[in-house]
Amino acid sequence: MASNPQDWLGARLPRKEDQRLITGNGKYLADLVLPGMLHAVFVRSEYAHARIKSIDASEALALTGVVAVFTGDAIKDLIKPMPQAVVQPNLPARYPTFWPLAIGKVKFHGEPVALVVARDKYTAVDAAELVVVDYEELTPVLDPELALEPGSPLVHEEDGGNDIFTMNLTGGETEQSQHDNAAAVDAIFQRADVVVKERFRVHRTGITPMEPRGVLCDWNDGDGLTAYITTQRPHIDRLALIDILDIPGEQVRVVAPRDQGGGFGVKAPFYRENIMIAHAARTLKKPVRWVESRYESLMNVGQERDQINYLEVAASKDGKLLALRNRGIADNGCGTTGVYWGFVMPFLGAVEMPNAYTWAAGDISLKVATTNKASLTPSRAFGHFPTRFAVERAVDMVARRIGMEPSALRRLNLVPSLPYTSVTNEYYDSGDFVKVWDNLLAQVDLAAFRAEQAAARAQGRYLGIGFGCGVELSGVASELLVPMENQPGYGAATVRLDPRGKVLVFGGDAPGGQGHETTAAQVVASQFGISPADVVVTTGDTGITPFGAGSIGARNGSYFVSAVAKACAELKDKITRIMAHDFQIEASVQHFEFKDGEVVYIGDRSKKKTFREAVERIIMWPINMPEGEVGGLDATTFFEAAKPMICFNADCCIVEVDVDTGDFEIKRWVTSEDVGTLINPNIVDGQMHGAIVQGLSNAMFEEFIYDERGQQMSADFEHYKLATAADVPDIEITYAPTPCPHTPLGTRGIGEGRPSSVPGALTNAVCDALAPFGIEINELPLRPNLVWRKLQESRK
Numbered sequence: 118m119a120s121n122p123q124d125w126l127g128a129r130l131p132r133k134e135d136q137r138l139i140t141g142n143g144k145y146l147a148d149l150v151l152p153g154m155l156h157a158v159f160v161r162s163e164y165a166h167a168r169i170k171s172i173d174a175s176e177a178l179a180l181t182g183v184v185a186v187f188t189g190d191a192i193k194d195l196i197k198p199m200p201q202a203v204v205q206p207n208l209p210a211r212y213p214t215f216w217p218l219a220i221g222k223v224k225f226h227g228e229p230v231a232l233v234v235a236r237d238k239y240t241a242v243d244a245a246e247l248v249v250v251d252y253e254e255l256t257p258v259l260d261p262e263l264a265l266e267p268g269s270p271l272v273h274e275e276d277g278g279n280d281i282f283t284m285n286l287t288g289g290e291t292e293q294s295q296h297d298n299a300a301a302v303d304a305i306f307q308r309a310d311v312v313v314k315e316r317f318r319v320h321r322t323g324i325t326p327m328e329p330r331g332v333l334c335d336w337n338d339g340d341g342l343t344a345y346i347t348t349q350r351p352h353i354d355r356l357a358l359i360d361i362l363d364i365p366g367e368q369v370r371v372v373a374p375r376d377q378g379g380g381f382g383v384k385a386p387f388y389r390e391n392i393m394i395a396h397a398a399r400t401l402k403k404p405v406r407w408v409e410s411r412y413e414s415l416m417n418v419g420q421e422r423d424q425i426n427y428l429e430v431a432a433s434k435d436g437k438l439l440a441l442r443n444r445g446i447a448d449n450g451c452g453t454t455g456v457y458w459g460f461v462m463p464f465l466g467a468v469e470m471p472n473a474y475t476w477a478a479g480d481i482s483l484k485v486a487t488t489n490k491a492s493l494t495p496s497r498a499f500g501h502f503p504t505r506f507a508v509e510r511a512v513d514m515v516a517r518r519i520g521m522e523p524s525a526l527r528r529l530n531l532v533p534s535l536p537y538t539s540v541t542n543e544y545y546d547s548g549d550f551v552k553v554w555d556n557l558l559a560q561v562d563l564a565a566f567r568a569e570q571a572a573a574r575a576q577g578r579y580l581g582i583g584f585g586c587g588v589e590l591s592g593v594a595s596e597l598l599v600p601m602e603n604q605p606g607y608g609a610a611t612v613r614l615d616p617r618g619k620v621l622v623f624g625g626d627a628p629g630g631q632g633h634e635t636t637a638a639q640v641v642a643s644q645f646g647i648s649p650a651d652v653v654v655t656t657g658d659t660g661i662t663p664f665g666a667g668s669i670g671a672r673n674g675s676y677f678v679s680a681v682a683k684a685c686a687e688l689k690d691k692i693t694r695i696m697a698h699d700f701q702i703e704a705s706v707q708h709f710e711f712k713d714g715e716v717v718y719i720g721d722r723s724k725k726k727t728f729r730e731a732v733e734r735i736i737m738w739p740i741n742m743p744e745g746e747v748g749g750l751d752a753t754t755f756f757e758a759a760k761p762m763i764c765f766n767a768d769c770c771i772v773e774v775d776v777d778t779g780d781f782e783i784k785r786w787v788t789s790e791d792v793g794t795l796i797n798p799n800i801v802d803g804q805m806h807g808a809i810v811q812g813l814s815n816a817m818f819e820e821f822i823y824d825e826r827g828q829q830m831s832a833d834f835e836h837y838k839l840a841t842a843a844d845v846p847d848i849e850i851t852y853a854p855t856p857c858p859h860t861p862l863g864t865r866g867i868g869e870g871r872p873s874s875v876p877g878a879l880t881n882a883v884c885d886a887l888a889p890f891g892i893e894i895n896e897l898p899l900r901p902n903l904v905w906r907k908l909q910e911s912r913k
Contacts, residue, residue, distance in 0.1 A: 165827020341368020625665025
């Protein structure tokens with residue numbers, strides 16, 4: 118046990134989760150089995166865009182072991198369509214109407230058309246192949262810019278257009294104020310010494326959790342529905358099932374498995390498959406399980422980015438950034454995914470586009486187009502992977518145009534003090550960006566690198582250095598989450614003390630391997646002066662946990678542990694009130710010390726109890742109590758900061774480029790992080806490593822590819838390459854923290870948006886190496902063939 122109760126905060130404890138995970142004892146959705154369970158397989162569209170002329174399931178139904186086949190026409194009068202209010206944002210957009218199974222027309226390759234339920238999965242798979250769907254293929258629309266052109270094929274014909282969401286994020290609410298702002302920004306551009314104007318393109322890429330999605334639903338007429346769902350947001354899923362299937366609220370319980378192989382955003386939406394499996398279980402009065410295959414997963418979810426940004430930056434010749442102007446166009450896919458509908462990610466990406474720089478003015482707008490692809494779904498670095506790539510590249514282009522060191526230009530333009538409000542009206546609550554930046558530069562020794570670079574160039578070797586930085590949300594406050602997702606953002610936790618001195622913590626969010634069990638236990642241990650081993654954390658079961666908005670947007674370090682700390686403080690107050698009564702002293706919580714498993718009166722250290730004695734007295738012997746006090750030690754608390762909160766990071770990448778082949782090697786990757794008070798550096802290090810590797814993998818390797826007919830060509834790991842350990846460098850993580858003044862422990866949530874500064878830093882490094890060739894790269898993925906092509910063009 119630590120000698121100081123506060124020592125648990127900041128301790129590099131091994132993760133409590135790891136023992137079961139690394140010994141193969143994790144329990145995932147695919148491990149769950151219920152008596153009499155049936156197995157479901159979806160029949161999915163072979164076409165990106167086609168009318169359904171007929172569906173013949175007779176051969177499938179004749180197969181021994183097949184229990185039922187559901188089609189869209191058969192369910193449309195039994196299930197409400199989406200959208201429903203609980204999964205529809207408060208943003209002004211077109212919200213396509215759809216059912217769990219396609220009706221009338223399919224709109225992307227892989228859309229569910231029918232559901233086969235059988236006694237075993239093998240029979241269900243065989244039967245699915247016997248379902249005959251007669252299609253009339255239609256011309257698909259696959260390019261977002263073409264989709265917005267008049268006369269383009271329509272994805273959702275009832276909408277009369279493919280523009281699902283349009284917004285100007287600067288200049289205020291009225292058309293006149295936006296016009297005036299645009300004119301003012303244009304005047305700055307007219308007067309600027311330097312204007313950089315580029316089209317930046319980021320490909321469709323995303324995330325692939327170790328366990329894909331899955332649902333197991335159990336129904337009986339007495340208890341109603343119990344749904345086990347791989348989800349980051351079990352409480353939201355519960356409300357959606359209640360509303361869409363018209364089931365009384367008290368009869369719906371959703372449980373997110375403790376282990377689900379990561380979420381990374383993919384498991385945050387409310388999916389049509391959840392509705393269909395619940396409907397099948399209710400209809401058949403049997404447990405029904407669907408486990409997504411990797412092929413289905415890569416066809417349908419985890420696809421994000423896919424954006425074009427026409428970006429302009431105005432700057433002075435001495436390196437001051439003056440104005441930012443952008444016309445963003447995002448490829449939404451078909452937009453049939455509850456909560457996000459595809460466009461919420463580009464929306465937030467546009468909000469966060471200004472990053473950490475002091476733009477005096479901005480004119481930022483966004484158009485999002487529906488196409489015949491899978492809908493965009495959230496992916497770590499929610500929305501701002503493409504916009505941050507564009508801005509970080511443009512900053513380097515400005516620096517090169519005026520002959521200034523890019524790192525110096527960044528430091529000159531960093532927000533110098535906080536709080537600060539960006540030109541898109543994003544509030545930055547606290548922190549010290551300059552301190553984080555200076556820490557990064559202190560690790561790198563830029564002067565030494567430039568000398569090495571010059572010497573290498575003299576030898577025909579091309580080294581380069583690149584920088585990037587990122588302002589991220591630390592949790593998502595209700596102030597932003599209610600309009601963006603129609604859901605609250607506060608954190609909630611129940612802390613329950615056991616008569617034997619153990620502690621049970623309950624949270625409604627459903628983590629996906631981020632170490633919540635360990636960090637929450639460390640917080641409890643630091644508050645009560647006990648061991649983290651005496652704390653058990655339960656999450657994701659709506660039957661026993663308080664309402665939680667979900668494991669999204671780095672909420673654990675900001676919202677959940679803050680609620681835990683508040684609950685602990687409430688219980689400590691009660692414990693010490695009753696101890697003071699028993700000792701017959703005038704004292705309150707500040708006069709007691711919770712340390713080394715004891716609760717000690719500081720004024721007379723002979724007056725003390727073990728933590729277990731103190732707890733047991735209140736729970737088991739609630740007699741001779743102070744007036745007004747009753748027994749029991751449970752507390753449920755809610756936390757929301759007065760203002761939205763942020764975190765901040767900066768990256769440095771050093772590469773060497775082979776100018777004959779275009780190949781490049783990452784020689785060094787250094788980071789500087791502000792995560793506020795560190796609860797467990799091991800876990801934060803892991804978050805940073807994972808995020809940076811994902812950013813590199815997205816930038817260099819991963820790509821969802823559709824052919825000219827909209828066929829998804831990258832639905833297996835042979836064609837959708839992920840980075841491996843051999844592909845990524847050692848990563849040097851350093852910290853320059855500033856405690857957050859708005860959380861009880863000074864913590865910040867971090868990790869969700871962390872990959873977004875990676876592609877800019879990497880590409881800037883490659884372009885810096887190739888500066889003698891005058892090469893600027895404005896598209897991803899960044900691969901040797903692209904670099905080689907640029908080199909050939911530069912030599913013409």
